[in-house]
Amino acid sequence: MLREISVFRAVLRASVMLPLVMGCAGTPGLMAQAPAAAPAAARQLGTVTAIAGNSLTLKTDAGQQVVVSVADGARILQLAPGSTDLKSAQTIALKDIGVGDRVLVNGKGGDDASTFTAARVILMKSTDIAQKHEAEQQDWQKRGTGGIVSAMDASAGTLSIAVGTRKITVTTTPTTQYRRYAGDSVKFEDAKPGTLAQIQTGDQLRVRGAKSEDGSSIQAEEIVSGSFKNVAGTIATIDAAAGSLTLKDLATKKTVTVMITENSNVRALPPQAAAMFAARAKGGAAAGAGASGGTGTGNPSQAGGQGGAGEGARPGGMGARAGGGDLSQFVARLPNKTIADLKVGDAVMIVASQPNPGSATMTAVTLLSGVEPILAATPSGGPAMTLSPWNLGGEAPEGGGGGGGH
Numbered sequence: 001m002l003r004e005i006s007v008f009r010a011v012l013r014a015s016v017m018l019p020l021v022m023g024c025a026g027t028p029g030l031m032a033q034a035p036a037a038a039p040a041a042a043r044q045l046g047t048v049t050a051i052a053g054n055s056l057t058l059k060t061d062a063g064q065q066v067v068v069s070v071a072d073g074a075r076i077l078q079l080a081p082g083s084t085d086l087k088s089a090q091t092i093a094l095k096d097i098g099v100g101d102r103v104l105v106n107g108k109g110g111d112d113a114s115t116f117t118a119a120r121v122i123l124m125k126s127t128d129i130a131q132k133h134e135a136e137q138q139d140w141q142k143r144g145t146g147g148i149v150s151a152m153d154a155s156a157g158t159l160s161i162a163v164g165t166r167k168i169t170v171t172t173t174p175t176t177q178y179r180r181y182a183g184d185s186v187k188f189e190d191a192k193p194g195t196l197a198q199i200q201t202g203d204q205l206r207v208r209g210a211k212s213e214d215g216s217s218i219q220a221e222e223i224v225s226g227s228f229k230n231v232a233g234t235i236a237t238i239d240a241a242a243g244s245l246t247l248k249d250l251a252t253k254k255t256v257t258v259m260i261t262e263n264s265n266v267r268a269l270p271p272q273a274a275a276m277f278a279a280r281a282k283g284g285a286a287a288g289a290g291a292s293g294g295t296g297t298g299n300p301s302q303a304g305g306q307g308g309a310g311e312g313a314r315p316g317g318m319g320a321r322a323g324g325g326d327l328s329q330f331v332a333r334l335p336n337k338t339i340a341d342l343k344v345g346d347a348v349m350i351v352a353s354q355p356n357p358g359s360a361t362m363t364a365v366t367l368l369s370g371v372e373p374i375l376a377a378t379p380s381g382g383p384a385m386t387l388s389p390w391n392l393g394g395e396a397p398e399g400g401g402g403g404g405g406h
Contacts, residue, residue, distance in 0.1 A: 042108070044068060044116050048101045048123075054094060056121075058103065068105050068116045070094055076121045081132040089122070100126035139208065145218060146206035149225070154196055161205055169217040170207050172196055181226030181353065191224065199225050229362055231256055232349045232375055240339050247348065250375065257361045258350055264363070266337040269370035273330060278373035331368060347372040 046060035056068045070076070077089040078096070097103070105118035145168060147161035157172040180194030199205065209221040233247040236255070243260045260266065269277070342348075346369045352362035 042106060044105045044118075046103065048097060048099050048103055051097065051099065056097065056103065056105075056118075058105075064113065066114055066116050068107075068118050068121075070118050070121060071107070074107075074119050074121060077123070079122055079124055081124060081128050086122070092123075094121075097121070097123055098126065102126070102129065143211060143218075144206060144208040145211070145215075146204070149199060149201050149203045149205050152199065152201055157196065159196075159199065159205075161207070166216075168215070170205075170220050170223070171217060172220045172223070176220045177222045179222075179224045181224075181228075191226075194223075194225065196223075199223070200227065203227050227354065228365065229352050229354050230350070231258070231352065231362075232371070233347070235342060235344050235346045235348060238339065238342060238344055243339060245339065245342065254360065258352060258367070259361065259363045260339045260367065261363060265366040266339065266341065266364070267331050267334040267366070267368050268337055268341065269331070269334070269368055269374075271370065271373075274370050274373045278377040281374050282377035331366070337369075342367075342369060346370075347375050349374070 044058060044060055044066055046058035046066070048056050049059050049065070050057035054070045054072075056070065058066045058068055060066055076092050076094055076097070077086060078092045079086070079089050083089070101123045103121055103123040105116065105122075106120045107116060107118040109116055145161075145163060147163035147168065149159055150162045150167065151160040153159065159170050159172075161168050161170060176196070178194035178196065178198070179191045180198050181191050203225050204227075205223060205225045207218055207220045207223050210219045212218070231247070231249040231251070233250050236246045236248065238245045244257055245260065246255055246257050248255050348367055348369045349371045350367045351365045353365060354362045
């Protein structure tokens, strides 16, 4: 039973974390792999999509539709978010289950994979998940920060991150939770439980925990990390059918191939906004515009860039402020485009995942076009600003406008 509660808590965590990045409250998926620890016939895990009589229709975390018949006398328990066991679970009736609720059902499979008979139902209400989601958002805003990993001391359990021109020391403990982006995916729900040992210098990292009074250090309760490539340049070729384009990266002078998938965010920066951020890039590269916690160095390979995600930011945004505007929130509000909206000669900035380190092929997490003024502002050293993956598929923070999340 403890294993089941642990699995359910992990799924709740998925439902809480995904909205931060993807803007979809209650989205399942982050721990879809966890239920594999138990036989598929004994348990189903998913979101209620329909209710009829004593039957529930679930969309499982594996994407299947399963009709669950709740047997007479079945126990139906409601678990509060954050619960670690069933001691505090509340017995409820079948009629108390609603569409959108997350459920873990135990019982036996039917004649085929689309039917199931439940002897016990454990649920978390969608409203409770939404409240937990909101609390998580506020906590990331208040106690979160992020940047580029600049130094590691695994034996001491510490690391340093560059947040613009600042350095912040991150101290970990045995209870620190880790998540790691998959190298072959741009979807946050594909992130897997990780370890401190996986984090490397140059990785982008988000951390939440107790900060020191001067903000120079943070005690990590949770760390989300990933290895991403920031590239910028002018599009040389486009193959819309294959969903790919090529460009010569300004920093490495090498030609790279970038795949554009349905999960990639393709946005276009309006001319006025591009001019504003270019002015900041031009002045901030030397003046350390990261004073607000957002700008990176002029070298994309070192860039905290917008990935520095200044103080108070969370995984839903990059946090870099320029001229009173937040680039991450601004980009998140822009309508999503497709590869068909791009053309040869467009200047672009891209943050991408790279399944094979050193490979010349990568997959775009976010592609931003209309950045000619930004790239022109620092022609010798590449862009002074880089994108971050933390707005992956997401919307702007509450009150910040829509973002076209997936």
